[in-house]
Amino acid sequence: MYRIPFLDLPPLAGAAGTVRLPGSKSISNRVLLLAGLAEGRTLVHELLASDDTAVMLDALRALGCTVEQDSASGALAVTGIGGRLPVHAARLYLGNAGTAMRPLAAALAVLATLQGGEFELSGVARMHERPIGDLVAALRPLGCTIDELGTPGYPPLRLRGTAGGRLALERAIRVRGDVSSQFLTALLLALPLAADAQDIVVEVDGELISKPYVEITLNLLARFGIAVRREGWQRFTIPQGSRYRTPGTIHVEGDASSASYFVALGAIAATGGDVLRIEGVGSDSIQGDIRFVEAAQAMGADVRTGPGWLEVRRGRWPLQGITLDANHIPDAAMTLAAMALYAEGPTRIEGIASWRVKETDRIAAMAAELRRVGASVVEGADFIEVSAPETWLPAAIRTYDDHRMAMCLSLAAFNPTVGARVPLRILEPHCVAKTFPDYFEALFALAKADPADIPVITVDGPTASGKGTLAAEIAAALGYGLLDSGALYRATGIAAMWDGVSPDDEAALATLAEGLDLRFGDGADAGRTWLRGRDITDELRLETSGLMASRVSAWPAVRAALHALQLSFRRAPGLVADGRDMGTVIFPDAALKVFLTASAQERAARRHKQLISKGISASLADLRADLEARDLRDRSRSVSPLKPAEDALMLDNSALSIEDSVAQVLAWWQQRRPFGHSA
Numbered sequence: 001m002y003r004i005p006f007l008d009l010p011p012l013a014g015a016a017g018t019v020r021l022p023g024s025k026s027i028s029n030r031v032l033l034l035a036g037l038a039e040g041r042t043l044v045h046e047l048l049a050s051d052d053t054a055v056m057l058d059a060l061r062a063l064g065c066t067v068e069q070d071s072a073s074g075a076l077a078v079t080g081i082g083g084r085l086p087v088h089a090a091r092l093y094l095g096n097a098g099t100a101m102r103p104l105a106a107a108l109a110v111l112a113t114l115q116g117g118e119f120e121l122s123g124v125a126r127m128h129e130r131p132i133g134d135l136v137a138a139l140r141p142l143g144c145t146i147d148e149l150g151t152p153g154y155p156p157l158r159l160r161g162t163a164g165g166r167l168a169l170e171r172a173i174r175v176r177g178d179v180s181s182q183f184l185t186a187l188l189l190a191l192p193l194a195a196d197a198q199d200i201v202v203e204v205d206g207e208l209i210s211k212p213y214v215e216i217t218l219n220l221l222a223r224f225g226i227a228v229r230r231e232g233w234q235r236f237t238i239p240q241g242s243r244y245r246t247p248g249t250i251h252v253e254g255d256a257s258s259a260s261y262f263v264a265l266g267a268i269a270a271t272g273g274d275v276l277r278i279e280g281v282g283s284d285s286i287q288g289d290i291r292f293v294e295a296a297q298a299m300g301a302d303v304r305t306g307p308g309w310l311e312v313r314r315g316r317w318p319l320q321g322i323t324l325d326a327n328h329i330p331d332a333a334m335t336l337a338a339m340a341l342y343a344e345g346p347t348r349i350e351g352i353a354s355w356r357v358k359e360t361d362r363i364a365a366m367a368a369e370l371r372r373v374g375a376s377v378v379e380g381a382d383f384i385e386v387s388a389p390e391t392w393l394p395a396a397i398r399t400y401d402d403h404r405m406a407m408c409l410s411l412a413a414f415n416p417t418v419g420a421r422v423p424l425r426i427l428e429p430h431c432v433a434k435t436f437p438d439y440f441e442a443l444f445a446l447a448k449a450d451p452a453d454i455p456v457i458t459v460d461g462p463t464a465s466g467k468g469t470l471a472a473e474i475a476a477a478l479g480y481g482l483l484d485s486g487a488l489y490r491a492t493g494i495a496a497m498w499d500g501v502s503p504d505d506e507a508a509l510a511t512l513a514e515g516l517d518l519r520f521g522d523g524a525d526a527g528r529t530w531l532r533g534r535d536i537t538d539e540l541r542l543e544t545s546g547l548m549a550s551r552v553s554a555w556p557a558v559r560a561a562l563h564a565l566q567l568s569f570r571r572a573p574g575l576v577a578d579g580r581d582m583g584t585v586i587f588p589d590a591a592l593k594v595f596l597t598a599s600a601q602e603r604a605a606r607r608h609k610q611l612i613s614k615g616i617s618a619s620l621a622d623l624r625a626d627l628e629a630r631d632l633r634d635r636s637r638s639v640s641p642l643k644p645a646e647d648a649l650m651l652d653n654s655a656l657s658i659e660d661s662v663a664q665v666l667a668w669w670q671q672r673r674p675f676g677h678s679a
């Protein structure tokens with residue numbers, strides 16, 4: 001996940017490959033609640049790991065459920081409370097997870113009334129602006145005591161009762177269904193707790209919206225042994241004697257709403273024989289948002305599907321604007337608004353009043369951000385109409401702490417498919433953690449870009465000037481990849497030492513460099529390096545390796561042999577490369593070139609400190625002599641000598657801290673980006 005203030009997406013030209021979707025948020029949180037209320041242990045496979053499921057899991061733990069990783073199956077094991085509260089007081093923080101707030105409020109209201117207890121439910125500020133009054137209004141007539149601790153009709157809530165209370169279940173329970181279907185879902189998930197002695201009937205007032213989500217609820221209740229009888233979409237009966245029974249093992253489908261971004265991506269960018277394959281959700285899905293596929297097809301997507309998979313290619317091009325009542329796919333419909341950027345004629349999405357009460361006011365947010373990239377947008381109380389940009393603008397996109405805003409708008413980076421070539425900045429990209437923490441990684445793995453469009457920042461300079469440190473910090477701040485080119489020469493030197501190849505044998509060294517079996521770790525292994533399968537992370541940093549590198553790197557054939565390997569590091573979203581000739585020879589078109597220097601005395605002192613801290617003894621005088629010899633060799637060699645590129649910015653950091661150097665380079669970078677200073 002990118003935990004940075006902004007992520008810049010270069011112009012992306014195509015897409016191909018396979019993406020495995022994370023588990024569905026709606027299914028994950030329903031399954032967790034049902035497993036938490038049931039008796040016995042439920043093994044949950046492919047659970048979504050995200051902010052919203054994390055708050056649900058914390059809540060279940062606080063309520064006395066056991067949650068653990070099952071080592072045999074790799075699944076998450078939840079041991080439920082079997083309908084009996086072991087804990088009678090808790091304060092639960094539920095972030096911005098509507099799928100946790102609503103059903104937990106209903107379940108705890110019922111449990112507190114029957115078994116006694118006091119529970120407080122709260123969330124982030126936006127959660128306290130998301131309505132829950134209709135659920136409270138449905139529960140109070142049953143005898144539940146619910147205190148609204150903030151604005152009436154909104155969380156936070158306190159649910160309390162004394163043991164031995166009873167619920168008035170003789171008459172049908174009435175709930176409004178026209179603002180959010182989550183209130184009905186919450187009641188259906190919670191009321192089996194009270195169905196010992198009689199049937200429980202729930203009746204919906206008003207036209208029920210988002211029916212497919214209620215279908216997911218019914219489907220999962222059935223998996224947990226509760227067969228709700230449904231008459232139309234108006235009346236639901238929980239049979240007397242219903243009890244949650246764990247199915248033992250349950251698999252969570254991939255998220256169909258998350259699939260929508262990749263369906264759109266395939267329709268926009270999988271061309272010329274390329275295919276975008278989506279795994280984890282397909283024709284057998286129980287999620288309503290799978291019907292997004294039909295809408296995407298209407299706009300031009302070429303989609304094939306089977307159980308658990310979808311394959312998407314570009315069909316009609318440009319896409320075709322449509323008018324659609326999207327009441328049945330409220331979340332995925334946002335993706336249609338992004339597809340409209342590539343469509344002929346306007347795309348009008350109607351029946352989406354519920355967008356206004358989601359993570360943010362999604363109609364307003366969508367309109368504002370699509371306009372920023374150049375689209376024309378008309379918005380109304382319950383619709384949005386989007387027409388493609390005539391001129392694409394490089395935009396810094398606000399994301400409103402709304403994962404779907406970030407994911408939808410990222411599709412605007414594919415503007416080269418319509419002849420534009422503008423980068424895009426996504427502010428606060430970590431908001432995707434709500435449902436798809438590695439969304440951008442997945443996107444970059446599929447995306448194709450013209451290397452010339454992928455930004456490179458080069459940091460060249462003499463030894464111990466702080467290039468490696470600076471480059472790593474800049475890369476981390478921007479979410480870019482890192483090329484430590486010195487490591488390639490160091491590894492070549494190590495391979496030469498292993499094989500007994502002389503540092504003067506240019507041809508043999510070039511052969512070694514050409515076939516260098518080098519692997520850089522990522523994820524948990526980030527920072528580690530393997531040569532021929534052997535971990536050389538520590539060996540790489542030894543002074544002997546540096547000296548050897550300095551010698552082998554002087555040979556033109558060695559430099560030529562490593563050229564292509566260095567270019568291959570230029571991948572989306574961008575690259576920071578450090579070395580001696582990054583700006584002059586390898587990436588002459590780099591968007592920012594920094595030449596880093598510091599006095600020989602300062603550099604020797606830094607290296608000395610660095611070695612001492614690693615427990616390696618060294619003499620300051622020797623180090624200074626060595627680095628001056630290396631500087632001389634680097635500067636005076638015939639190929640790729642160490643020198644600043646003509647367009648490099650000089651940074652002498654003798655008197656600067658690491659933070660100051662990083663801040664200076666990031667400031668230079670901001671000036672070169674087209675997003676303006678407010679971004």
Ligand SMILES: Nc1ncnc2c1ncn2[C@@H]1O[C@H](COP(=O)(O)OP(=O)(O)O)[C@@H](O)[C@H]1O
Pocket residue numbers: 461462463464465466467468469470606607609610653656657658661
């Ligand atoms: N601006 C700076 N001020 C003080 N020390 C620094 C600065 N930049 C880097 N260092 C320290 O100097 C040492 C050498 O830095 P390094 O990044 O390995 O240099 P290079 O890659 O240029 O050889 C490291 O211990 C690092 O922490």
Ligand SMILES: Nc1ccn([C@@H]2O[C@H](COP(=O)(O)OP(=O)(O)O)[C@@H](O)[C@H]2O)c(=O)n1
Pocket residue numbers: 462463464465468485486487489490546549550551553554578579580581582630634
């Ligand atoms: N792009 C590069 C990077 C390193 N090198 C050589 O490889 C040696 C080791 O590089 P490095 O960046 O790991 O070394 P330090 O700057 O950390 O000493 C340098 O002394 C250079 O001679 C090079 O010639 N070209």
